[in-house]
Amino acid sequence: MNTKKNLFILTGAGVSKESGIKTFREKDGLWENYKIEDVCTVEAFIKDPNLVNNFYNERRSSIIDQKILPNEAHYQLAKLEKKWKGDFILVTQNIDNLHEQAGSIKILHMHGSLDKCFCMNCGAEYKFNFDLSTEFVCKKCNVKGKVRVDIVWFGEQPKYLDKIYKYLDRTDVFLSIGTSNNVYPAAGFIDYLKHQKRKIDFYEFNIEKTSKSFLFTKSFIGPASETLKKLVDST
Ligand SMILES: [Zn+2]
Structure with missing residues (x-):
């Protein structure tokens, strides 16, 4: 890749999963055996704040207790950021801080973060x-x-959307890593960029092909920890 171009990276659950973090499963709507609507809505927090607080206390402590560490995909993205000369932004849907632990600096947590809370x-x-x-x-x-x-719950707006769309408006290269491109936000970002009719390269890094793979200039299939290394080494 030409490092003078503007780069936009979107990462999702697949990247954290390689470090052993369990996330919300779309299949059965459960997150660590909790029903998602019981722990991820303002209504749930008002109805049973202890349950919701305890759920996030557990999530936070389990990341620390299990000594969950960044994997090669996180390190490769931090390395890419250092090499990059044009605009660089890493937008993540993940709520852990593994990207930061690996050295990423220009990062936006669009779904919030387990590192923060607010009144x-x-x-x-x-x-x-x-x-x-x-x-x-x-x-x-x-x-x-x-x-x-400070996590975006159902019914709440993702964070930093103004900034995110400003980066999208200028990007020349869009990387989608470990995220299903069938659903929001990836699907929305890709649609938005395709409508601009500019020359943009789209690369996806996924464990398997998706029904949206045809939208990408190139698909790298396999664990992102392996596929990213090849790309970053050759950049
Ligand atoms: Zn207050």
Whole structure:
């Protein structure tokens, strides 16, 4: 790849999965045996904040306890960022910080992050390095029990969309890694770019071909930890 071009990278669950992180399964709508609507909506948080808080406390501690580490795909993307001379942005749907641990800097967590929480009453942000609880009193507004994980729940807008579309408007190369291209957001981003009728290269890195593979200039099939290395080495 020509490193002077503008590069947009989208990563999804497949990249975290290679590090052993279990994510929400579309098949049965379960995430670690919880029904997704019980832990991923504002309504659920209002109805049973302890259940929701405990769920995210568990997610946070399981990542630490199991010593989950970045894999080669994360490291290759950090390496690519260092090599790149044009615009570079890594947009991830993942809520872990494995990209950052591997050295990525220009990154946007469009679905939020397990590293942060915020007060629903006043918007104050906190580092999520303690157990969330209904007893927690916001230091800014003094209201109790309104601090929640900073993850985009169902019915909420993905983050940084303005920035993301500005990057899309300028990108010359679009990489989709470990994400199903059939569903939002990848499908939406690809449609948006295809309508621009500019010369854009589309590369996908997936464990298997998808029904949208035909939209890509090139498909790299296999574990991203392996396929990315080849591309980055040759860049
Ligand atoms: Zn507050």
